[in-house]
Amino acid sequence: MTAILAAHDLRMTYGDGAVAAHALAGVDLDVYAESLAVMGPSGSGKTTLLHCLAGIVAPTSGSVSWRGQDLTQLSDAKRTVLRRTDFGFVFQSGQLLPELPAVENAALPLMLAGVDRRTATERAARWLAHLGLAGLxxxxxxxxxxxxxxxxxxxRALVTEPGVVFADEPTGALDATTGQEVMGLLVSATSAAGAALVVVTHDPGVAAWCGRAVTMGDGRLVDDRRTPVAAPDGALR
Incomplete structure (x- = not known):
């Protein structure tokens, strides 16, 4: 199996000398067409890793390869375009624009990419219906x-047909039952779209929805294992 996203010897250091903090201390990670949970306690480096994989920040050293491109060698402008076209994002708070209706929030990445409003909203409406929001x-x-x-x-994350969806604590602001429902939809929808899913979480119940989980500690990967996947009723299978 070929990795679609690969990180090699990623290092992220803040500060210099004795006060330097090593958020990433030499991470190697291959991401395949899969659902992957990145776990670890606060300060372990998991969110920094996600930001580097997604091209949001450039690491101090190391490389991130996506479809033959080293993200660390791209300009900020080119990384911005890549995030708009190839990557999708789901954040803890949703980060929806309060003045826009649901369909326009979901269509926003397409419209920013130059797709006409009618086409963009029609595509967004299909995704909303797929996710149980028809009529809303x-x-x-x-x-x-x-x-x-x-x-x-x-x-919104899937409307551009991305290759990877990055989710940072996507259920952190939800109650347990709703969080399980959202994770089930997130995993099934990304799989239906043919996209990989990378989820940062501290919650084993969230990680249980993913087919693979890696654990971070002190800026390093300390565990990497395949996991039993949660069934729609929350049980494991």
């Missing part, structure tokens, strides 16, 4: 529940 397209974020808002965020 014109509701604004303040008129949606937390779980519904995260479904809109998932639709």
């Amino acid at each position: 397209e014109q509701r604004r974020p303040g008129e949606l529940s937390g779980g519904q808002g995260q479904r809109v965020a998932i639709a």
